[in-house]
Amino acid sequence: MLDSSDPIAAIAARLRASGCVFAEEEAGILLEDGVSAAELERRVRRREAGEPLEQVVGWVRFGSMRLSVGPGVFVPRQRTLRLARAAVRVAREQERPVVLEPFCGVAPLAASVAAAVTESEIHVADIDPAALEHARRNLPAGAGVHVSDGLDGLPTALHGRVTLVAAVPPYIPSTEHRLVPREALEHEPEAALFAGPEGLEYVGALIDELGGWLAPDGVALIEMNRRQYRPAAVLARRSGWAPRARRSSDGQTVLLELRRR
Missing domain, CATH: 1.10.8.10 (Ubiquitin-associated (UBA) domain)
Known part of the structure; x- marks a missing residue:
């Protein structure tokens, strides 16, 4: 004792x-x-x-x-604060923000925007019901909390209305378990960590599917490893986006910003 x-x-x-x-x-x-x-x-x-x-x-x-947060759910990383602050800045520039955080886990990005831009309409989505229970606690009453694999399970009423997507999809290559701390491997769901051989499985799907959900002047902000930016930017251009990189101070991650051409 x-x-x-x-x-x-x-x-x-x-x-x-x-x-x-x-x-x-x-x-x-x-x-x-x-x-x-x-x-x-x-x-x-x-x-x-x-x-x-x-x-x-x-x-x-x-x-x-x-x-x-709680047992068995992905714990937000402190490096994602940079993305949260960028999302708040974008939302403050929008007249009527409609914010979506796919792959939300416990919804740190949506919670950050909701706290700073109180007039925002907030929606989050994740495949993990346990994580969504914590997301509900972290978000204001009235936020839309959706069980969804990527964007597949979102309500059709959001089509063409979302002004800001802020997301940290899983982006660790499935071949790189050595990069992940042991406690994360043992206590966080693999589905929240790994994303195929190049780590771009979910990032690529999100880029491909965004077009039907974002408003004409909408913005998407996606966190990934800096080495993934170039292939992700190629995918973005093929899907009609104008990609831009926002470098992180630690040199390890990058924010991919997408706007329509």
């Missing part, structure tokens, strides 16, 4: 022994919600066993928001 005289030090020591790099920081997060001693012990044991911290505590900090 935990040493009650200095719980952060006691938890940090256990986490460090199990391989956690930021043990003191994680110990503070585990203690943050003021849970009972028994629940705290359960949480520490789950983290020692390798379960992602965010799934253990049930939330993730994403910018200024605290988003609901």
Whole structure:
């Protein structure tokens, strides 16, 4: 059991022994919600066993928001904050934003826009019902939450109305498991991580299918690895889009911006 005289030090020591790099920081997060001693012990044991911290505590900090997450769902990455901020900027420029986040998981992008541009009409879509339960908690009442494989399950009423698509489709090549941290491989769904040999299976499908959903002056923002930009841009041009790259500060990811020619 935990040493009650200095719980952060006691938890940090256990986490460090199990391989956690930021043990003191994680110990503070585990203690943050003021849970009972028994629940705290359960949480520490789950983290020692390798379960992602965010799934253990049930939330993730994403910018200024605290988003609901849970066991077995994809945890939003901090690098995606750049895409969220770009989406907010685009939505603020639109008169009546109709925002769609496909492959949404727990809907970090839609939640960011909804919080910053309150007049937005918000829709999200994902194939994972468990992730969508958390998305509902992260979004305002009235947001459209749709069970959908890509864009296939969206309501036809959205055809030609969406002014902003912001998405992080799965984009890790299925041959590159070595790039993924062990805890993600063990505790997040493979369908939220991997996307075929080149990692472009879902990105390519999204590019192909966007045309019927975006309004004439609509904008799409898609996160991917920087090495995937050129083939994705080729696909975009073939589908009638004018692609543009927004480089990330870490040099690893890129935002593909699409507008109609």
